Amino acid sequence: EAGVAQSPRYKIIEKRQSVAFWCNPISGHATLYWYQQILGQGPKLLIQFQNNGVVDDSQLPKDRFSAERLKGVDSTLKIQPAKLEDSAVYLCASSSPGQGRETQYFGPGTRLLVL
Amino acid sequence: SQQGEEDPQALSIQEGENATMNCSYKTSINNLQWYRQNSGRGLVHLILIRSNEREKHSGRLRVTLDTSKKSSSLLITASRAADTASYFCAYNFGNEKLTFGTGTRLTIIP
Numbered sequence: 001e002a003g004v005a006q007s008p009r010y011k012i013i014e015k016r017q018s019v020a021f022w023c024n025p026i027s028g029h030a031t032l033y034w035y036q037q038i039l040g041q042g043p044k045l046l047i048q049f050q051n052n053g054v055v056d057d058s059q060l061p062k063d064r065f066s067a068e069r070l071k072g073v074d075s076t077l078k079i080q081p082a083k084l085e086d087s088a089v090y091l092c093a094s095s096s097p098g099q100g101r102e103t104q105y106f107g108p109g110t111r112l113l114v115l
Numbered sequence: 116s117q118q119g120e121e122d123p124q125a126l127s128i129q130e131g132e133n134a135t136m137n138c139s140y141k142t143s144i145n146n147l148q149w150y151r152q153n154s155g156r157g158l159v160h161l162i163l164i165r166s167n168e169r170e171k172h173s174g175r176l177r178v179t180l181d182t183s184k185k186s187s188s189l190l191i192t193a194s195r196a197a198d199t200a201s202y203f204c205a206y207n208f209g210n211e212k213l214t215f216g217t218g219t220r221l222t223i224i225p
Contacts, residue, residue: 048211102145102163106157109157
């Protein structure tokens with residue numbers, strides 16, 4: 001079974017530029033999550049999708065961050081414009097419906113550096 | 116902040132020794148999970164313990180949960196070099212949303 005795929009793995013941009021991250025969850029996983037992990041901290045949930053609907057985006061900075069999940073499969077997370085404090089690893093995770101849904105499967109992450 | 120606290124922040128032990136790390140949280144929970152993160156990579160689920168359980172084992176891992184103290188501990192026995200990683204507790208309290216702790220960075224010295 002293929003795991004959660006993310007791209008790119010690394011990205012360096014200047015502040016005020018835009019950037020987008022892509023995630024492909026495990027096949028059949030209805031729930032998809034985007035996390036932000038700042039160096040030395042635990043991941044913080046940005047947004048949770050159930051199929052293609054948003055379940056929780058309470059911690060998403062909506063003035064600059066946006067996310068979508070077309071057709072309930074792949075998802076993209078965009079930052080526009082980026083700030084220095086957005087430097088972090090962006091992790092995508094997915095979980096299956098039903099029993100075992102509490103366990104999340106993580107991708108390798110995208111490491112973003114904003115200069 | 117609802118984020119859990121873990122201690123110690125960093126731990127170095129000799130290979131073969133046992134490693135214990137602790138997690139404290141602030142709310143009532145449904146379950147608590149432990150994840151491992153190797154340097155520069157995503158997180159891997161290790162074990163889940165439900166709020167009505169007190170102890171759980173998986174291979175060399177032993178997890179305890181004390182809901183009265185709002186705390187959990189993860190014990191790794193007979194440590195190996197491959198156990199070098201950061202370990203995070205994570206919990207939820209009503210839906211699938213996870214709140215992660217601050218993490219313990221474990222180094223196994225060969």
